Amino acid sequence: MQMPDPDAAILSRKDAIVERLQEILPPQAVISDPAETRAYECDALTAYKCAPLAAVLPATTEEVAAVLKLCHAEGVPVVPRGAGTSLAGGSLPTADSIILGVSRMTEVLETDYDNRLIRLQTGRTNLSVTGAVEEDGFFYAPDPSSQLACAISGNIAMNSGGAHCLKYGVTTNNLLGVTMVLMDGTVVELGGAHLDAGGLDLLGLVCGSEGQLGVVTEATLRILPKPEGARPVLMGFASSEVAGACVSDIIKAGVLPVAIEFMDRPCIRACESFAKAGYPDCEALLIVEVEGSDAEIDHQLGLIKDIARSHDPVELREAQDADEAGRIWLGRKSAFGAMGQINDYMCLDGTIPVSELPYVLRRTAELAQQYGLEVANVFHAGDGNMHPLILFDANKEGDLEKCEALGADILRLCVEVGGCLTGEHGVGIEKRDLMGDQYAAADLECQMAVKDVFDPAWLLNPAKVFPLAVSEARRGQRLAAE
Template identity: 85%
Template sequence: NYPDRYIRVQTGRTNLSVTGAVEEDGFFYAPDPSSQLACAIAGNIGMNSGGAHCLKYGVTTNNLLGVTMVLMDGTVTEIGGAHLDAPGLDLLGVICGSEGQLGVVTEATLRILPKPEGARPVLMGFDSNEVAGQCVSDIIKAGVLPVAIEFMDRPCIRATEAFAKAGYPDCEALLIVEVEGSPAEIDEQLGVILDIARRHDPVELRESQSAEESARIWLGRKSAFGAMGQINDYMCLDGTIPVNELPYVLRRIAEMSKEYGLDVANVFHAGDGNMHPLILFDANKPGDLEICEAFGADILRLCVEVGGCLTGEHGVGIEKRDLMIDQFAPEDLEAQLRVKDVFDPRWLLNPAK
């Protein structure tokens, strides 16, 4: 429905195929997780997935209008609708991000948006993670709203270059900042962003001048997880923090890396503070996995300590289940259990999660 800007999809529909269904008519679906080629919309709803462009457009919950859901007693119910202002309590907000614990979604109504007039990324290289993190914080403080701000550090840059050959600079950290709009709007936004970047003494500033160059800038970022997976076992986390805490958290992760004796590669959605540290370990080395898990738990506790949360888009599942007490008070956890009891009184859906 283009006039009302929504699309209804059923089970099995992948994230990328939603945009594929509407892009010829000038529309797109905003959430774009790195796994968008394979991940299903139902899974995106379960985890409240985001992606590189969530800084401007929000995550799944901001783009989900309604669902058809089968409850555990067999009842088929409609929650939400075709508009953002559906009446009643926000039960849709309860369903989105519930990790499949409350019911089975069989149909979803998603918000689609007109494609922007234009978009342009700029690549920035810096000589430290902390400086790159401070640059992100300063861009957000300036009131500019890029469509995306992505971060990669040296280990990830090197792995990506060997894998995708995107032409990235040899630096400690890089940012990909993308803005969109009319040519005048793009120039105005990038003017502010580049002025901020120059105050942090970048080792490289590369503004895209063509669609081909834009695709090349994004190539490495979109290949990052596959590139890292080819060279090492890793555990990926997704704690989320206030953007102004980026320099401190990146420094602490580097310190903890030395304490635990495991390397870390950072690649994440910097604009909204959604961290994705990749802890590198050897699955064949006895004890390495346990050290990796302990390291990961400390990173997530750090995220909570600075005012963030355990998960931004990957969910709690089993991995973070025992860390819930670090973020939530007993009363909060009890309220969540009562919601579970209402939807699934016999605890048949994901009972161990």
């Protein structure tokens, strides 16, 4: 993946820039020693690495504003970073950039059960949002697989989802307001503890904007009362296509489970050997979970199992107790880790209309065969959010490039069937050069013109989201105009 040449003038001014940063932040919050900045050279897309000029770890909105104001004045690019769990290279630095990490900003600022909301600093991890309210019977719904580590800032940047988002929606459906610092240091408030916005819905725009528009330092999130109970059912099928058709039928029937998760044979095997979840040995597995009172659960699972039976399942098993339910989920949630023990892999993230599942699974397998690579599938089937894992060998010459090419073909397939390049991982650097496959020039121009408004000099999170050639040209024009 090509990165832009670093700005030599910025590199030569490193010491002066670091000194200025040290004037506005406490000493421990500025990291410039190359041995230490290496900790920020990549995120969870470890195939690409580049250490930043420096990293800063502010603790307050005011400190973030001071850093951005300085970098704006100095023309230094800034790469915002949450917990660094991006699978799309969303927080990959350039050599001439400052990493602005929010990992020290983890405070809960307000919990308000009457209005079902929590206000917090965005460095807080996803799971610890629920942690702050669960004793009082509440939880925060979006649950990315990385929820133990990933930060709310990143969830907002990528509009993250998770297994339980079929029912509860993704981040944008659970985000009420943000405090955001613009590149010039201006602090703006978007949304709040209420429904809707007057005028333009900039909150909706900011959610999923991948650090291109500003740095979100505080967020107001919707919290929900914990359901009375939940129960998963395991379904095994003779082929991925049959499992896909079953998902389609459940959705079409209008039953709304909280989760419909899909795994194919390579994933099933890896997870079973890792987590001993009791998964059957079959081509494709669905985990369908419903919530509510015992009566509601029985009623919904009844309908769902009837649908499953019409697809000749090789296994159909309802969790009998909390322990069994826990093991079923442990298998699914450890899928990425389990696969990682076996192979290097690249995790893709495309969305498709649910009815296209069987076709897309079949075509993906054909494409993989053409490239001579193996693809494992584990994903949120209910909302059509695919996560093909392409297995490769990082130590084998040319394997990464082959993997990238196959990944691009699979994502183009998603677009072709009426889907989208990314569900919840974001475009990052991974998919930026495919944006032209998704969007016409006029559509892309609209997006970039909006970026111009918030970040006229294109200093925020450079070389991401937009095709490199296009965004570099934009940046050049802007610099020339100044």
